[in-house]
Amino acid sequence: MPVDLSPDATEAEAYAAADAWVREHLPADVLKAALGAEWPEVAAFVADPERSTPWFAALGDAGLSSPTWPCEHGGLGLSAASAGAVTEAVTQYRVGRTMADFVGLALAGPTIIAHGTAAQKERFLGPLARGEHRWCQLFSEPGAGSDLAGLSTRAEQQADGTWVVNGQKVWSSFAHLSDFGLLMARTDPSLPKHRGITYFLVDMTTPGVEARPLRQMTGHAEFNEVFLTEVELPADAVLGELNGGWAVAITTLMQERNGLTGRPAVGDGKADELLRRAHGNGSLEEPVLRDRLLRMLVEERALQMTTLRAYAEAGRGAAGAEGSVRKLVNAQLEEEAGALAAEVDPLTALSWPAGGAVPAPVEEFLAMKTTSIAGGTSEIQRNIIAERLLGLPKDPDPEKDKPFSERPRTS
Secondary structure: OOOOOOOOOOHHHHHHHHHHHHHHHOOHHHHHHHHOOOHHHHHHHHHOHHHHHHHHHHHHHOOOOOOOOOHHHOOOOOOHHHHHHHHHHHHOOOOOOOHHHHHHHHHHHHHHHHHOOHHHHHHHHHHHHOOOOOEEEEOOEOOEOOOHHHOOOEEEEOOOOOEEEEEEEEOOOOHHHOOEEEEEEEOOOOOEOOOOEEEEEEEOOOOOEEEEEEOOOOOOOOEEEEEEEEEEEOHHHEEOOOOEHHHHHHHHHHHHHHHOOOOOOOOOOHHHHHHHHHHHHOHHHOHHHHHHHHHHHHHHHHHHHHHHHHHHHHOOOOOOOHHHHHHHHHHHHHHHHHHHHHHHOHHHHHOOOOOOOOOHHHHHHHOOOHHHHOOOOHHHHHHHHHHHHOOOOOOOOOOOOOEHHHOOOOO
8 A cells, every 4th residue: 555645745744654654564673673773683684585575565565665656656656856755764774675676666667657658567667666576777788888879789570570689788787686677679770870779678587588697806796798599579578669769778877877876865875884984993083084084975965965956856756967967976976985995994904704704895995986887987977968968069970870780890
């Protein structure tokens, strides 16, 4: 049953309703742990599928996992600002959906809402909101990263309307654990590269889909390369217009850049955690380090407030090129946080017991470049800012209108 909130609810009303719902429905032991800031116990609850699966389903049924979505599709129809208040209310207990569900909730859902048929919305949105399906993104390729429109994965339509897909994707987070994927494939190489692409919704259990995890230097293997070999897709797997997949992909990419700037709320962040560690081990007494930590705290709060303002001014979750500004700043903050994590606790960062878990400072240091690459590199974001916000001329492309099949291969 959805939380009893009007789509016109204020931020205060949305926060109060979501907070009350969580306090009423969260298992008593987990609520007690959260209120006492016993975060390892809360994390154990979230990581336990037997307990977290029904909890995430309840969150979805209440509309708290997707508050900006239309009410008929598992949301609350709230404005972006009020939805941010809902997210903040849930996040303060650290019991919201995990990063593994980012593609589904932040990318697939809004893209399907914007471009999907009634049948696609009915099929995918409800289960997605309840956490029944995990999604991945099948965009980048070994020869098409920053130049995403240069992708070469082919989808060929058969006489009966179905499609056969062949190609390779890479850097697909959680693809090995996903039920569905967002796929871009070339359907008409006789058209210029941006106009011959179609967007598909792919069942990852389809024969011919193979996800191979890639080991990262953090020791994790959440990224994948995905091979698509004679993959047969039904006619209704197409999302949006035939050969109009680039426009659909822009919706996804804008949502991704928006989502990678953090939740629309002001409060505890990475700088706060680093300050707690520095205070606990005494490194906060080092004046230069203390100054850097406090500068990061100010910059992080400024980004949070800018994100909140952007959500409020964008209406019900719309994302524009200004998201590139926030993503760029967030990437810089992530890098600074990774470097500071090692400086705050250098002994832990240098060594730890053999066979033990990788300490947080090490993980944060090794992963600090992630946001500057994921969702479009920082260099791409600077291009977007220059062209779409500052009005600077685009880089010339003499082959812009040339059929993709006639363009020289770059890989």
